[in-house]
Amino acid sequence: MSAPSLREVAEQVGVSPPTLRRWLKAGLIPQYNGGWTPAARSEARVVARLRARGHSLEEIREAQHSGRLAFSYIEDLLPESRGQLTLDQAAADTGLEPALIERMYTTMGFSAASLEHISDEDLQLLRYAAAVLAAGFPLVAFLQLLRVYGQALAQIADAEVRLFHLYVHEPLMRDGVPGLEMAEEMEELARELLPLSSPFMDHAHQRFLAHFVEQDVIGHMETDLEDDLGQLYVAIAFADLAGYTKLTEELGDETAVDAVERFVEAVELTLPEDARVIKTLGDEAMVVGPDVGALTGWAVGFQTMYQEERPLPRIGIHAGKTLYRDGDYYGREVNQAARVAARAAGGEVLVTRPVVEAGPDYLEFERIGDVRLKGFSEPTELFLARAARAREG
Amino acid sequence: MIDRVFTMMSEDPSMGPQLREADVPQRFEFDDLDLVVNIRAAQAGETTNLHWEWTDDVDWSPKVRMKMSSEVANRYFQGKENVALAIARRRIKTGGDIKAALALIPITKPVFAQYRDMLAAEYPHLQV
Numbered sequence: 001m002s003a004p005s006l007r008e009v010a011e012q013v014g015v016s017p018p019t020l021r022r023w024l025k026a027g028l029i030p031q032y033n034g035g036w037t038p039a040a041r042s043e044a045r046v047v048a049r050l051r052a053r054g055h056s057l058e059e060i061r062e063a064q065h066s067g068r069l070a071f072s073y074i075e076d077l078l079p080e081s082r083g084q085l086t087l088d089q090a091a092a093d094t095g096l097e098p099a100l101i102e103r104m105y106t107t108m109g110f111s112a113a114s115l116e117h118i119s120d121e122d123l124q125l126l127r128y129a130a131a132v133l134a135a136g137f138p139l140v141a142f143l144q145l146l147r148v149y150g151q152a153l154a155q156i157a158d159a160e161v162r163l164f165h166l167y168v169h170e171p172l173m174r175d176g177v178p179g180l181e182m183a184e185e186m187e188e189l190a191r192e193l194l195p196l197s198s199p200f201m202d203h204a205h206q207r208f209l210a211h212f213v214e215q216d217v218i219g220h221m222e223t224d225l226e227d228d229l230g231q232l233y234v235a236i237a238f239a240d241l242a243g244y245t246k247l248t249e250e251l252g253d254e255t256a257v258d259a260v261e262r263f264v265e266a267v268e269l270t271l272p273e274d275a276r277v278i279k280t281l282g283d284e285a286m287v288v289g290p291d292v293g294a295l296t297g298w299a300v301g302f303q304t305m306y307q308e309e310r311p312l313p314r315i316g317i318h319a320g321k322t323l324y325r326d327g328d329y330y331g332r333e334v335n336q337a338a339r340v341a342a343r344a345a346g347g348e349v350l351v352t353r354p355v356v357e358a359g360p361d362y363l364e365f366e367r368i369g370d371v372r373l374k375g376f377s378e379p380t381e382l383f384l385a386r387a388a389r390a391r392e393g
Numbered sequence: 394m395i396d397r398v399f400t401m402m403s404e405d406p407s408m409g410p411q412l413r414e415a416d417v418p419q420r421f422e423f424d425d426l427d428l429v430v431n432i433r434a435a436q437a438g439e440t441t442n443l444h445w446e447w448t449d450d451v452d453w454s455p456k457v458r459m460k461m462s463s464e465v466a467n468r469y470f471q472g473k474e475n476v477a478l479a480i481a482r483r484r485i486k487t488g489g490d491i492k493a494a495l496a497l498i499p500i501t502k503p504v505f506a507q508y509r510d511m512l513a514a515e516y517p518h519l520q521v
Binding site: 262265266269270271272273294297298300301302304305306308309362363387 | 475476477478479480481482483487488489491492495498499
């Protein structure tokens, strides 16, 4: 395939040919060496973007010189996202309604504008979606799955770019490596890393699938089918570090974040097989598990392990019917669990009546009283959970 | 039996060097057998990755202490005993730098499968 002409590149970049010529003359596209290589086209795209955001030619030249734009060359290693197919053509090919394709796109988090330029890879993605629906997977569930895919994959891509930037690009800039050399070095590294990313994720996905299929089989054996569709009876635990804000102020963000990372890692390493961390927010981890007794036992054991550490964790647990949506758990019971945790002191496991009733005999529960939790009109009966003293020795 | 487990860890090309690098001296007490073992990372000049002695009379101090019965240890090395739940049930008692001990969990996980294979081949009555 021959290299594109200046006119074609100008069209791809979205500027007029004279403008592109002016940028060349001004030395804004140092990769242009008489031909429009992928690297030169990538530079032109970046210049166009920066000009659209109001940056002067001088600012762009300076940024290029210092290597701040070096990351842009990596774009060329990725498939072209702008295609030639229209929404109607994609609908005709896949048999999906245009409105449904639009909904899938927005659910995944793709921009609505990209529907005007569907690529061959996008079309293949839509064919997979059509096949999933044709196989009989309910649309309501598939849309939730798409949202989870979109959010999780966007977070992965964002992390890949940010971590590459923080640990590869910035150190090169600090070392004063010249712009072009830096770009070449980064492109070489990215060229080696990118092909590893998809197989890595694919394998991790298969492993997680195997784990959760196993858990689901066990779950079906141990629960009845009384729950409403989309609702699950689970134990919900919220765990965080008491005095985290003070820790941040006293020791600085980095030390505090290290403490949180170690804490969340410790939670993940010690949880019962069927429980998992659903999400983390700051120093707080939300854990859900189908076995109320096991999760409560874990919490008590975890606090015992952590009793000599500072800051101390605090854990609140509640159990009830939750709405499972988009890979997360919602509803009143989840809010209540969060409020219970907020009432716990460092080192404590606070629980509600449904947890006590499911509690294993190796635990004991001390009634604290009826407490009015924030946002709840009725008081909630709270208990302190701990290892049963009678079993000691 | 525990000697075999420690040997598996020490000689494993993945676990051994990682445990040596982690350098977390541990003391295990098996109360039903009245046995104590202290284990540490190998020092310069030692050819193995781990070094252990069945006594408290050692010239190093453990960073982590764990006390359990041999039955719990057998379940643990088969991957059938959750540490946090075992602590809540008072089946395992711990002390010291538990964070350091937790960091060893992912490193030592491969020993579960090796231990289960060994039991299946040589001690099927100990399988749980």
